Amino acid sequence: MRIVALGLLLKEVVARVQLMVGDPTAVENAMKHQWLDQQKRFVYQEWNSATKKVEPSATAKSLKVEEATELINQVAELCLPDLVTRFCAQRRPKQEPQEGDKAVFLIEVAMRDPRADILHQKLRQLANCAVWNVVGAQLQPPNQQRHGLAMALQKALENI
Secondary structure (H helix, E strand, C coil): CCCCCHHHHHHHHHHHHHHHCCCCHHHHHHHHHECCCCCCCCCEEEEEECCCEECCCCCCCCEEEHHHHHHHHHHHHCCCCEEEEEEEEECCCCCCCCCCCCCCEEEECCCCCCCHHHHHHHHHHHEHHHHHHCCCCCCCCCCCCCCCHHHHHHHHHHHH
């Protein structure tokens, strides 16, 4: 089931990118929302804590539309049961979703297969890329922060 769900998500991203590229008004809207740069390449995005918005990254290079769709197609080919060990929602959806609510999904990639390394690299290339905005999604790398209690303990120890 996880492979089917992830595969359908990836196919939908590619389909919507192709629709967007074929429609000049959609491309203009994407540029207005800062998904595409002036050369019509997908930008990488990062969180700006001052403005509390996701903004284009000043350091990351943009990704050509063809490269983005090729990467997503390659990820779709590598979505195999022995490579994707987990793809699930982090919590149950609400009965009455509100505007702005988001569903958070977790994807885990196996570590022992050489193809899993390739899949991981391709997912890392797509992380924080605006291409996911066409389906209202965002792919983020794993958060390496410690548990809240461990961080509080670390802060307390630093103050000693």
